[in-house]
Amino acid sequence: MKLHTLLTHLPFVKQMNGEDNPDILAIEQDTRKVKEGTLFICIEGSRFDGHEFAHEAIEKGAVAILSNRKLAVNVPNIIVPDTNRAMAILADAFYQHPTHELFLVGITGTNGKTSVSHLVDHIFRAANKKTGLIGTLYSKFGNKTTETKNTTPDSLTLQKTFRQMLNEHVEAVSMEVSSHALVQGRARGCDFDIAVFTNLTQDHLDYHKTMEEYKKAKSLLFSQLGNTYYENRKKYAVLNADDSTTEEYMKMTSAHIITYGMKNACDVRAENVNFTGQGTTFHLITPKGNRQVTTKLIGIFNVYNVLAAVSVGLAAGINIDTMINSLSSFAGVPGRFELVQAGQKFPVIVDYAHTPDSLENVLKTVTSLPHSRIFVVVGCGGDRDHGKRPLMARIACTYASDAIFTSDNPRSEDPMAILNDMEKGVSGLSYKVIPDRKEAIHYAIEQANDGDVVLIAGKGHETYQIIGDKVIDFDDRQIAKKCITEKYKKFQTTKRNTDFDQ
Ligand SMILES: CC(=O)N[C@H]1[C@@H](OP(=O)(O)OP(=O)(O)OC[C@H]2O[C@@H](n3ccc(=O)[nH]c3=O)[C@H](O)[C@@H]2O)O[C@H](CO)[C@@H](O)[C@@H]1O[C@H](C)C(=O)N[C@@H](C)C(=O)N[C@H](CCC(=O)O)C(=O)O
Ligand SMILES: Nc1ncnc2c1ncn2[C@@H]1O[C@H](COP(=O)(O)OP(=O)(O)OP(=O)(O)O)[C@@H](O)[C@H]1O
Ligand SMILES: N[C@H](CCC[C@H](N)C(=O)O)C(=O)O
Numbered sequence: 251m252k253l254h255t256l257l258t259h260l261p262f263v264k265q266m267n268g269e270d271n272p273d274i275l276a277i278e279q280d281t282r283k284v285k286e287g288t289l290f291i292c293i294e295g296s297r298f299d300g301h302e303f304a305h306e307a308i309e310k311g312a313v314a315i316l317s318n319r320k321l322a323v324n325v326p327n328i329i330v331p332d333t334n335r336a337m338a339i340l341a342d343a344f345y346q347h348p349t350h351e352l353f354l355v356g357i358t359g360t361n362g363k364t365s366v367s368h369l370v371d372h373i374f375r376a377a378n379k380k381t382g383l384i385g386t387l388y389s390k391f392g393n394k395t396t397e398t399k400n401t402t403p404d405s406l407t408l409q410k411t412f413r414q415m416l417n418e419h420v421e422a423v424s425m426e427v428s429s430h431a432l433v434q435g436r437a438r439g440c441d442f443d444i445a446v447f448t449n450l451t452q453d454h455l456d457y458h459k460t461m462e463e464y465k466k467a468k469s470l471l472f473s474q475l476g477n478t479y480y481e482n483r484k485k486y487a488v489l490n491a492d493d494s495t496t497e498e499y500m501k502m503t504s505a506h507i508i509t510y511g512m513k514n515a516c517d518v519r520a521e522n523v524n525f526t527g528q529g530t531t532f533h534l535i536t537p538k539g540n541r542q543v544t545t546k547l548i549g550i551f552n553v554y555n556v557l558a559a560v561s562v563g564l565a566a567g568i569n570i571d572t573m574i575n576s577l578s579s580f581a582g583v584p585g586r587f588e589l590v591q592a593g594q595k596f597p598v599i600v601d602y603a604h605t606p607d608s609l610e611n612v613l614k615t616v617t618s619l620p621h622s623r624i625f626v627v628v629g630c631g632g633d634r635d636h637g638k639r640p641l642m643a644r645i646a647c648t649y650a651s652d653a654i655f656t657s658d659n660p661r662s663e664d665p666m667a668i669l670n671d672m673e674k675g676v677s678g679l680s681y682k683v684i685p686d687r688k689e690a691i692h693y694a695i696e697q698a699n700d701g702d703v704v705l706i707a708g709k710g711h712e713t714y715q716i717i718g719d720k721v722i723d724f725d726d727r728q729i730a731k732k733c734i735t736e737k738y739k740k741f742q743t744t745k746r747n748t749d750f751d752q
């Protein structure tokens with residue numbers, strides 16, 4: 251595409267220096283990806299200012315530079331007030347507006363985005379749709395799974411992925427939209443059909459500073475819904491009626507609203523929730539009729555996730571029986587209440603709870619299982635919201651008989667400083683500090699007896715531990731398996747020795 255043609259999509263070019271009209275073969279914001287024929291976009295980031303990379307980009311083959319100020323360069327220099335915003339618009343145009351052709355569901359909220367996106371995907375597939383998923387775990391379509399660096403990729407990666415999905419005949423995409431992404435405009439240019447809100451509780455205050463700002467960030471998904479320049483499709487906002495933030499988001503959107511919940515008045519609701527040994531059953535009330543739902547998922551929070559997904563299905567016009575039948579075969583999401591089985595007689599659960607609310611929810615669910623002692627191994631991420639540390643520690647001590655505080659991706663921070671922050675929330679309560687996560691898991695599994703429950707929280711599906719700038723292989727599920735196997739081997743050996751003594 252010619253540069254000048256591409257630029258017609260930008261409503262706000264401040265200045266254009268240079269007459270050339272080169273062919274644009276690629277758009278990049280990262281010099282490490284630049285090749286011949288690239289339009290390079292300068293982004294002011296949290297660590298670097300992309301404007302300082304403009305010359306390096308030209309050396310690597312960039313034929314035009316888009317920036318927020320005039321740069322001394324020998325290729326066309328397009329100046330716009332906000333390069334992030336321009337990048338989203340150009341990405342959408344360069345990849346030929348892929349979301350105009352896709353049915354796109356965006357999911358935001360503090361907890362439950364990955365879970366709901368997978369449930370929506372499952373429901374869409376049950377309705378014979380070709381689907382795509384974008385989120386914390388991966389971007390996935392057809393038989394292609396790509397690891398994602400961010401829950402919501404940058405706008406260039408995002409639009410490119412949508413185009414690749416269309417090339418593989420994908421029809422419907424469910425995607426997580428993080429608050430960081432909304433602030434940074436990564437999802438601008440996405441023509442969402444349905445926007446979903448799960449809940450809002452404390453997280454990411456390192457980035458957003460206040461809950462008010464965090465709430466505002468998430469609200470953008472709803473205020474921008476239906477605001478794209480391609481508007482002949484009916485838009486829906488699917489909102490959690492039991493979260494007080496919903497009232498505010500309702501007022502911000504011009505889309506049709508579907509509410510779901512269990513307590514307040516709403517369109518899609520669950521009644522008579524019943525936890526069985528195998529999962530959960532509940533009675534579903536919807537404007538399209540009422541049904542009995544059976545799912546393998548457990549926990550009240552998962553009933554909310556199912557309600558959100560069913561509401562999406564209803565908005566998308568999917569047959570209610572197709573949805574309900576499919577729910578019973580949904581196997582769950584990796585690292586979310588995932589049971590580790592290595593022949594032991596007590597449940598060992600790995601879960602991605604890394605916020606106060608998710609930890610409380612998951613621990614409440616654990617307390618509803620048959621149990622004697624409850625062991626929880628938990629840490630808090632480095633370079634992330636400090637405020638959640640004492641809260642998570644307190645929740646761990648409140649619900650578990652044995653709380654073990656350990657490390658969870660300390661990143662650039664001193665692991666002991668993070669643990670100190672956690673300890674500020676638990677004075678007078680009993681807990682144990684084992685900074686090495688492997689040792690902490692080993693301790694919990696060694697101590698647990700038949701009838702106890704072990705919850706390993708915070709890292710879920712993650713297969714690494716970030717210490718300083720090193721990324722070390724680390725998988726809670728594998729470590730737990732190894733510890734269980736060792737425990738029983740030791741037990742067998744001790745037993746054999748005792749038999750011999752007699
Ligand atoms: C704080 C934050 O959100 N940072 C995101 C941001 O990076 P940044 O601001 O640090 O960028 P930077 O490294 O300073 O670089 C600035 C510019 O210079 C460019 N550059 C840089 C170096 C170089 O050699 N050449 C070059 O061109 C970069 O490509 C960039 O355009 O833009 C990057 C590209 O979009 C993101 O990958 C990065 O996410 C980092 C990895 C991150 O950890 N983000 C977290 C906090 C985050 O976004 N989390 C949410 C999920 C939260 C949740 O769901 O719980 C997410 O969506 O992942
Ligand atoms: N609806 C919910 N409400 C509260 N907690 C939840 C809910 N759904 C899941 N959880 C808890 O939160 C954890 C993370 O769930 P999930 O991965 O679905 O959320 P997420 O919003 O995608 O998180 P992230 O922002 O880190 O990607 C789960 O392991 C579970 O403990
Ligand atoms: N999306 C979240 C994931 C946190 C996972 C937890 N294991 C941690 O590292 O804090 C974040 O980047 O804040």
Ligand SMILES: [Mg+2]
Nearest residue numbers: 363364386426
């Ligand atoms: Mg997620």
